[in-house]
Amino acid sequence: MADLIVPGDKLPIEDPSTVKTTIGPGVYKMPTTHNLIPCSSGVITVETKNSNQLVYIESNNKRYIPHTNDFVIGVVTGVVGESYKVQLQDFSSPVLLGFMAFPNATKKNRPNLKIGSAVYARVLQDIPEIEAELECIDPTTGKEGGFGLLDESGYIFDVELNFARELLFNPKTVFLQLLSTKCQFEIAIGINGKIWIKCGEGLKEKTSDSMETDEEDPATNIKDLRTTLAAANFLIKCQHITQDKLKAELTNAFKGI
Amino acid sequence: MSSADLKQVSFPPDVLARIAPDVSLERHLSLGIRPNLRNFTEFNSIDIKSNNQQLQENYNNIFASSIVKSGPTTIINTLTLGVVENYGQDKDKYGTVYPVVEILRGRMGGAPTDEEMILGQDLYETIYHSKLIPNESLQVKPIGLGIKEEDGETIYYPDLQEADYIPQSEHEKSYSFVILSSIKVYSKHTSTNSLFDLCYLSCVDALQKLKLPRLYIMDSIQTKVSVKSKKSTTRGLISTNKAELNIDTANKQHYYSIELNIKEGSISSNYGIVKSPDNNDESILLTDLQGQEEESAILSRMSIITNKTGSINRISLINGGDGDISLELLRDAIEISKRRSKEGVM
Amino acid sequence: MAFQVQMSVLDNSDGSAELIIGNTKVIASVSGPIEPKQRQELPNQASLEIIIRPAKGLSTTREKLLEDKLRALLQSIIIRYKYPRQLISIVVQFLVTDEDPKFTANELNAAINCCYFALIDADIALYSSFASVVSCITENKLIQNPTGKELSQSDSHHVVCFNIQEGKADKILLLESQGEFVQEELFNLLSESVSNAEELHTLQRKYLKEKIDQDYIWK
Numbered sequence: 001m002a003d004l005i006v007p008g009d010k011l012p013i014e015d016p017s018t019v020k021t022t023i024g025p026g027v028y029k030m031p032t033t034h035n036l037i038p039c040s041s042g043v044i045t046v047e048t049k050n051s052n053q054l055v056y057i058e059s060n061n062k063r064y065i066p067h068t069n070d071f072v073i074g075v076v077t078g079v080v081g082e083s084y085k086v087q088l089q090d091f092s093s094p095v096l097l098g099f100m101a102f103p104n105a106t107k108k109n110r111p112n113l114k115i116g117s118a119v120y121a122r123v124l125q126d127i128p129e130i131e132a133e134l135e136c137i138d139p140t141t142g143k144e145g146g147f148g149l150l151d152e153s154g155y156i157f158d159v160e161l162n163f164a165r166e167l168l169f170n171p172k173t174v175f176l177q178l179l180s181t182k183c184q185f186e187i188a189i190g191i192n193g194k195i196w197i198k199c200g201e202g203l204k205e206k207t208s209d210s211m212e213t214d215e216e217d218p219a220t221n222i223k224d225l226r227t228t229l230a231a232a233n234f235l236i237k238c239q240h241i242t243q244d245k246l247k248a249e250l251t252n253a254f255k256g257i
Numbered sequence: 258m259s260s261a262d263l264k265q266v267s268f269p270p271d272v273l274a275r276i277a278p279d280v281s282l283e284r285h286l287s288l289g290i291r292p293n294l295r296n297f298t299e300f301n302s303i304d305i306k307s308n309n310q311q312l313q314e315n316y317n318n319i320f321a322s323s324i325v326k327s328g329p330t331t332i333i334n335t336l337t338l339g340v341v342e343n344y345g346q347d348k349d350k351y352g353t354v355y356p357v358v359e360i361l362r363g364r365m366g367g368a369p370t371d372e373e374m375i376l377g378q379d380l381y382e383t384i385y386h387s388k389l390i391p392n393e394s395l396q397v398k399p400i401g402l403g404i405k406e407e408d409g410e411t412i413y414y415p416d417l418q419e420a421d422y423i424p425q426s427e428h429e430k431s432y433s434f435v436i437l438s439s440i441k442v443y444s445k446h447t448s449t450n451s452l453f454d455l456c457y458l459s460c461v462d463a464l465q466k467l468k469l470p471r472l473y474i475m476d477s478i479q480t481k482v483s484v485k486s487k488k489s490t491t492r493g494l495i496s497t498n499k500a501e502l503n504i505d506t507a508n509k510q511h512y513y514s515i516e517l518n519i520k521e522g523s524i525s526s527n528y529g530i531v532k533s534p535d536n537n538d539e540s541i542l543l544t545d546l547q548g549q550e551e552e553s554a555i556l557s558r559m560s561i562i563t564n565k566t567g568s569i570n571r572i573s574l575i576n577g578g579d580g581d582i583s584l585e586l587l588r589d590a591i592e593i594s595k596r597r598s599k600e601g602v603m
Numbered sequence: 604m605a606f607q608v609q610m611s612v613l614d615n616s617d618g619s620a621e622l623i624i625g626n627t628k629v630i631a632s633v634s635g636p637i638e639p640k641q642r643q644e645l646p647n648q649a650s651l652e653i654i655i656r657p658a659k660g661l662s663t664t665r666e667k668l669l670e671d672k673l674r675a676l677l678q679s680i681i682i683r684y685k686y687p688r689q690l691i692s693i694v695v696q697f698l699v700t701d702e703d704p705k706f707t708a709n710e711l712n713a714a715i716n717c718c719y720f721a722l723i724d725a726d727i728a729l730y731s732s733f734a735s736v737v738s739c740i741t742e743n744k745l746i747q748n749p750t751g752k753e754l755s756q757s758d759s760h761h762v763v764c765f766n767i768q769e770g771k772a773d774k775i776l777l778l779e780s781q782g783e784f785v786q787e788e789l790f791n792l793l794s795e796s797v798s799n800a801e802e803l804h805t806l807q808r809k810y811l812k813e814k815i816d817q818d819y820i821w822k
Contacts, residue, residue, distance in 0.1 A: 061726030577679025
């Protein structure tokens with residue numbers, strides 16, 4: 001693997017006072033001296049493009065800190081004023097999701113989210129001194145764009161943040177491709193380490209009217225449920241194995257389905 | 258209005274000290290003076306009330322006391338004693354005091370604060386590790402025997418009245434004293450480090466004045482009203498014969514001074530280090546921190562105990578915040594401490 | 604000085620480490636940045652909550668003093684301005700200790716070194732790396748990494764934590780010295796400890812490299 005850097009080391013970059021430098025996670029700019037220092041331990045990446053340089057440290061962590069334009073999955077825990085309170089992780093400070101941050105929302109046409117429902121949203125702003133804000137609108141189109149309520153037939157589970165970033169940001173990532181050879185699925189990946197996944201119809205709750213009208217086969221329903229759980233288990237296991245063992249793990253996860 | 262007018266807000270110095278202690282400290286330092294109006298390496302004068310017998314005379318259970326005054330702080334330290342039986346072979350060569358620190362800042366009652374617990378524990382550990390109190394000095398001298406006679410009570414000690422002493426076979430257990438220290442701090446604005454210095458000073462002072470009493474037991478024959486019954490186990494009737502250890506407070510002439518290992522001039526001093534407001538590469542050494550600004554804005558600190566012989570008993574150094582503690586600064590601080598040990602604090 | 608460490612041992616905390624150093628075994632967990640209680644919240648920086656639990660019994664004033672020392676050290680190492688209004692909660696649980704309860708040197712040393720790994724594991728921003736060493740002086744002889752017995756027979760004992768900048772121990776972050784010693788002995792001890800701390804840091808890097816390899820095993 002590439003080079004390890006720990007706090008206290010010297011950043012292997014050109015002098016930032018002469019070269020335009022963009023810093024990413026893991027690099028801290030001292031407010032008084034304007035020196036750049038590494039503040040996490042991880043793999044250093046330096047990219048130079050048109051005499052500009054980009055530096056960041058890739059490291060794994062479990063606690064999520066909101067940043068603008070991150071796609072996250074949160075759970076509605078309450079209402080304050082004109083916003084929902086949304087929890088992105090256990091014990092994290094809640095973030096806000098305004099009533100107006102939905103497409104076609106007006107004063108009268110309010111979104112109807114219940115406490116406990118999950119949403120897929122984008123971080124609108126992340127000033128650390130105040131509560132972060134989310135929205136469920138695609139900023140380029142002004143439409144829904146995949147954001148909004150995640151329906152209850154899906155399954156939400158936690159992964160480590162570095163793995164979530166890989167799944168969301170790396171278009172060539174093998175894991176989802178491999179998974180698609182086994183089943184059809186719908187997935188929402190939150191950069192806060194939460195993944196929502198649904199295979200087929202997912203888990204359908206039995207309601208009294210569905211008993212009468214719906215002629216759905218209970219066997220398919222159970223199969224969809226089992227596939228969903230198998231897919232989730234597979235992705236969780238992927239975090240801890242090397243790539244050559246992926247195929248075996250996949251077969252193992254979907255055994256008997 | 259297109260743009261809002263931002264007026265400059267000014268605060269009186271005491272308000273600024275509360276809301277922006279770092280700014281207040283920096284402004285004072287750039288004028289060459291500290292917020293408490295002392296020079297950078299000036300210590301608060303300390304006043305120790307010696308020969309204060311009043312407390313001991315009024316309360317029989319106080320065996321030494323010390324009152325230390327420094328700036329806005331007053332510390333009253335009273336030593337009381339406990340007695341424990343010696344079990345087995347005692348490995349420890351040195352004892353310590355068991356302090357209870359109370360910082361009275363107008364808050365009523367409640368559980369001890371963290372600051373009080375930390376101060377108390379720090380004193381306990383420091384006095385132990387500095388090896389001030391040899392365990393031998395805490396051993397209780399042979400126990401006397403009190404005998405009721407017509408004209409009152411007389412106490413016979415095996416070593417003092419050898420001729421009249423009737424040996425007792427029952428009481429061959431050995432006992433040790435335990436020194437308990439109750440420290441009351443009346444203070445508003447002194448930093449925790451400075452409080453430690455003053456508490457340590459008061460403990461050392463009180464220990465040096467400490468006089469240990471003699472212990473005795475009453476002759477049991479006189480007081481025995483035991484009614485032993487083999488059939489009944491009725492309690493109240495059985496015996497009042499309990500060999501209670503009593504402290505001989507009536508005969509103060511038998512009190513003796515405790516032998517200590519305290520080196521002359523054992524003094525604790527504390528220092529704070531801040532970045533110079535004029536030159537960012539330079540650090541300023543401040544002595545004897547005091548006041549709101551210094552307590553909250555100075556994170557680099559040292560606390561050093563030295564004595565006249567030039568040896569060091571304790572250094573507690575924490576290098577946080579802006580001012581860097583270099584080895585030179587540490588050396589300077591030790592030099593100042595040593596000079597203070599030589600010259601005394603009074 | 605050899606030590607063994609295992610990171611991410613606790614599933615429900617954001618960062619954790621289990622460290623065996625000398626005869627002391629300790630486990631530390633870091634949760635944060637999380638939502639603070641109202642009274643803990645600081646408007647412009649993270650607040651620290653440090654809890655130390657002894658190997659036996661309930662925590663006493665002895666642990667309170669240890670907590671205070673650890674807090675003084677960590678509050679200047681963690682970049683607290685990066686997490687305003689948040690709380691970083693650190694719990695240190697001793698499992699095996701080797702010293703008389705009147706001493707805290709070995710425990711302080713183990714707690715500091717263990718917290719380094721737990722903080723890194725939680726990916727809390729740090730100004731620099733740090734490493735701590737413990738030593739004692741017995742009859743003018745310097746003993747590094749003393750056992751509990753050696754400590755109680757010593758004339759003085761010292762815990763030194765160094766700031767590690769570019770692999771070199773460049774300044775003292777914490778020094779706790781107790782007993783009776785002279786200035787010369789102290790400075791001699793400090794210069795001896797520098798190489799020990801640097802050695803310790805080389806080992807720290809080795810373990811951190813292993814952790815990174817493990818975290819990105821699927822790459």
